[in-house]
Amino acid sequence: MMKNNYIKQKRKDQNPVNHWKIFEGRLVFLLAMVILFVVAYTFILQQAYTKTALKTEIERDISSADAVHKLVNDRLGRKDFNEIKSKADENTELFKNMSTYMNEIRTLNSTRYIYTATRNEDGRLIYVVDGLDPSAGDVRHPGDPIEKEMVPYIEKALSGKTVYSQDIVDTTWGPIFTACYPVTAEDESNEVIGAFCIEWICRKRMEWLRRRIS
Numbered sequence: 454m455m456k457n458n459y460i461k462q463k464r465k466d467q468n469p470v471n472h473w474k475i476f477e478g479r480l481v482f483l484l485a486m487v488i489l490f491v492v493a494y495t496f497i498l499q500q501a502y503t504k505t506a507l508k509t510e511i512e513r514d515i516s517s518a519d520a521v522h523k524l525v526n527d528r529l530g531r532k533d534f535n536e537i538k539s540k541a542d543e544n545t546e547l548f549k550n551m552s553t554y555m556n557e558i559r560t561l562n563s564t565r566y567i568y569t570a571t572r573n574e575d576g577r578l579i580y581v582v583d584g585l586d587p588s589a590g591d592v593r594h595p596g597d598p599i600e601k602e603m604v605p606y607i608e609k610a611l612s613g614k615t616v617y618s619q620d621i622v623d624t625t626w627g628p629i630f631t632a633c634y635p636v637t638a639e640d641e642s643n644e645v646i647g648a649f650c651i652e653w654i655c656r657k658r659m660e661w662l663r664r665r666i667s
Contacts, residue, residue: 515617518632518651521567524558525649530639534571534647537581540594548582548595555584565629566652569636570599570607578607581647603650606633610648629654 528551537548551569559567567584578599585592599607609616610633617632629652636647 514630514653515632517564517653518617518630521558521564521651522632522634522649525555525567526634526636528554529569529636529647529649531646533569534581534636537595538573539596542595543587551582552584552587555582556586559584564651565654567650568593569647569649570610571647572611578604603631603633606631607648607650609633610635610650611645613645 532547533551536542536545537551542548543552555567558564564584569581570578571581573579573596579595580593580597580599581595583593606616606618613635615632615634618630631650631652633648633650635645636649638644638646
């Protein structure tokens, strides 16, 4: 009786169907692990590429912003902030000259927005000179309030710090890179008298990045 049971068990152990099922199960598990690894690795590569691409874009924008700032900064002085306070001042030669000059710089450098800003008597942040063409639909006038998305950048500039976007900023008018610089008085006081800001709309570049990583 014991001999018969031993023979049956031996035949069961030698059944090739059972061995194949075990092998098949292990193969399926191995393939699943390989697929999971490939998916995770691809995701990590995409994240790394996105960060690198954004860093490169931001470094390029910083370099361009610094070049524009260097061109405009020497043209700015106290009178550009003290004598331009409201829309009525757009009729002055001071405003017209600065507006024309900033618009020319903006066009040559493919910049979307360049402008100066300061605080009014109530402490609110306002536009001084907008470098857009005066006929543009979204041009801002002296005394117009600064959009809330830009307030933190201009606050830092007015405190004497140069500030750049550390990322592409999502605003109500699209994804942008921004840079803001303090403007100091032309005398030896080094008093911060206003801010000079530059913005690039990055919609096309963001779409390009999304296509690259999709």
